[in-house]
Every structure is written in C-alpha cells, then in structure tokens.
Amino acid sequence: MAGVAPTMGRRRLGGVLKTLRLGAGLSNEQARQRASMSTAKLSRLETGHNVVLLKDVRALLDAYNADGKTRSKVLQLAQAAEQSGWWQQFDDVLPTDFDLYLSVEEAAASLLVFETSIMHGLLQTENYARAWLRAEDPGRPNGELERLVGLRMARRQALTRKDDPLTVWAVLDEAVFRRRVGGPEVMREQLKHLLTLCESTNVTIQILPFIAGEHVAASGSFTLVEFSEPTDPEIGYVDCAAGNVYPEKSAQVRRMKTNFHHLTSAALEPIKSLAFIRKVQRELT
Secondary structure (H helix, E strand, C coil): CCCCCCCHHHHHHHHHHHHHHHHCCCCHHHHHHHHCCCHHHHHHHHHCCCCCCHHHHHHHHHHCCCCHHHHHHHHHHHHHHCCCCHHHHHCCCCCCCHHHHHHHHHHCCEEEEEECCCCCHHHCCHHHHHHHHHHHCCCCCHHHHHHHHHHHHHHHHHHCCCCCCCEEEEEEEHHHHHCCCCCHHHHHHHHHHHHHHCCCCCEEEEEECHHHCCCCCCCCCEEEEECCCCCCCCEEEEEECCEEECCCCHHHHHHHHHHHHHHHHHCCCHHHHHHHHHHHHHHCC
C-alpha cells in the first residue's frame, strides 16, 4: 500500500470529510481550491492515507462552511486519528500490516466471523495461542513467542471493555474442535473458556458440523467488521498467506454478509452449539 497506512482513525476521519464535501456540493477540484491544497493531499486525507494535520482539517472545514458542532466533532476525530494504539507496545513482533487490522478491530462495534480450522484469536486461551504460534514457526525464539502470546491476550480486552464491549458472532467449523491444539489438556481449557465467553451477551458461537456437508464459504475463513458510526461502512477481512486483504466494495461486503447468514442457517443453533462443545469437552476427559 503506497503512502501512509490508513489506521481506522484516519479512515473514519476521511469518511467524515468526504461526507462533508459531498454535503457542501463540492467536487474534489472545488474543495481543494477553496482549501488551498493539492488534489493528491485531499484524496489521501479522504482515504486515510495521509498524516493528519489540524491546519489541513481546519482549512477543509472552512471550505465546507461547517458549523461549530461539526467543527468540534471533526477536530476531535482528527486529534484521535494520530494517537498511538495499545498495540504499538508490541511493535517489535507485530506482523506486517497487522497494525491496520488491530486498529479496525479496536474501532469495531461487532465482528461476524467464520473460521475453518483455528479458534479465532479473540477467543483463544493463552496456552492455545502459545501452542498454535509455536506450530506456525517451530524455530521462533521463546522471547518472541511470548511477546506474540501477550499481543493476542491483549486483544481480548475488547470483549470486556466497559464502554461498548465488542460483539462477536462466530461460526466455527467442527474441525476447529476436532484438532487437538496443544493436546487434550489445552483443548479442555480452551473449551471451558469458550463456554464461559458464551455466558456473556456479546459473544455468540455456532458450530458448523461436518454433517452439514458443502457450504458457501468453502474457500476459507473470513471476518466482516461492522461499526457503530454510519460514516464507517462495513469492511471485510481475510487473512491469507499472500497477505491481509480488506474487501470493502459494497458488492463484496454484501456477498460476505449473505454468505455469513447462509452459514448461520446451516450451523447448529447457539444452544445446540453449546451442547456440542460440552460433548467434545467430555470426550477429552
């Protein structure tokens, strides 16, 4: 990705600025002339690819004749856009471009998740995460491994934050439960943790059993990210060997959402999914 990576704060600010420009009935050329900035800078600001300077934001607010309330809100967004996220403390081990996903996840209101083979990172226990990360790279130094485990555990705070905890609705393939990551003891602990999470109102788990047969998402795992702000459109996230992909065109997002709801229809209902988890748990004893 060329230029500055778009954190969620920059994406959100860019969406608001674009909405204000369109509301003022201005083209890119008209807006950039009024604000005395280049077309490239205006474009990068609206797409979240530019470092945010308050003087640039004020110039655009002047160009759009924004009222006092709007100015205050937008300037607050601009200041927040350049604040470092909690994940910066893990810069030494942060996977390439994963900081963008973490900024998206941090700003999200809810996630719709489908996983084919591994427990989603937000749902993992420390021992499960350690076993999986070790398997991914057997030669990884212990210090680096523990830092990555710490990063994964820090992500879980989003589920228990006091203000608007993250909502997760996850459809997990049966393979996630049949693969004994870390051995029986680690899996028993993981399943117990999952059952505890399901007692909260913001986590819903459904199991897609093998007997469901073929399904619409045979191509692999994906996440659909939803936000509370209307200026933040839903976006997708797909983690693959070639790098992270963020489908965000309306047709792509619509397709992902349709697929997710097909999966929820094919999966066991939440109550039956809990019974399934308990059954697998008993089989491990």
